Amino acid sequence: MILEAQQIDKYFLEPEKHQILRDISFSISEGELVSVFGESGSGKSTLLYILSTLDTDFDGSLKICNQDIKNLTSAELTDFRNKHIGFVYQFHYLLPEFNVLQNVMLPAMKLSQKGKEEIKENALDLLDEVGMKAFAKRPSYQLSGGQQQRVAIARALINNPSLIVADEPTGNLDQKNSELIFHLLKEITEQRNKTVIIATHDSKIYDNSHRNIEMIDGSVRL
Secondary structure, X not given: OOEEEEEEEEEEOOOOOEEEEEEXXXXXXXXXXXXXXXXXXXXXXXXXXXXXXXXXXXXXXXXXXXXXXXXXXHHHXXXXXXXXXXXXXXXXXXXXXXXXXXXXXXXXXXXXXXXXXXXXXXXXXXXXXXXXXXXXXOEHHHOXXXXXXXXXXXXXXXXXXXXXXXXXXXXXXXXXXXXXXXXXXXXXXXXXXOEEEEEEOOHHHHHOOOEEEEEEOOEEEO
């Protein structure tokens, strides 16, 4: 089991105390592609923020790779996140001052578990896998939206994480590029046996995922 959420409740305190998530419990296994969907305001973005360990201010339990994330210090959590979780956002967040290859290498350089040449070789292999190796030396700002998102997927994989969290990864793309990005994410589960969680409004994504989690007024329907 890669992820186990047990009885998660989440409150916002401003302007007054208000419950956002209610009794969220589910588990996700290795190699699953799971879509989280629901209408705006249903709580899916808040849930994804918690599942990606970016928010630990909640009631209940969250285990990732058998580690209870609430037992970690801030420094330990940052290290854990960098090792075990890869991120793909609606906005790619590539650094414009760096080229494509440098952007993919950044998380591994920060982790500092491999030498620069090994990281570079791994990054080039990942860029090849997502069809972007020919653009390795190109400044990231010169890429199209679909190309930038493919680079973001390569970056998410550079530390060989157990879990990929994707927040509306096709939200700013046309249909052709949306299908390409989803195909790449699905390949990650099937060929690399990674677990992928996608928050989405795209019916084609949740119709073709292994499993769906529907958010309704802060609760889940599995």
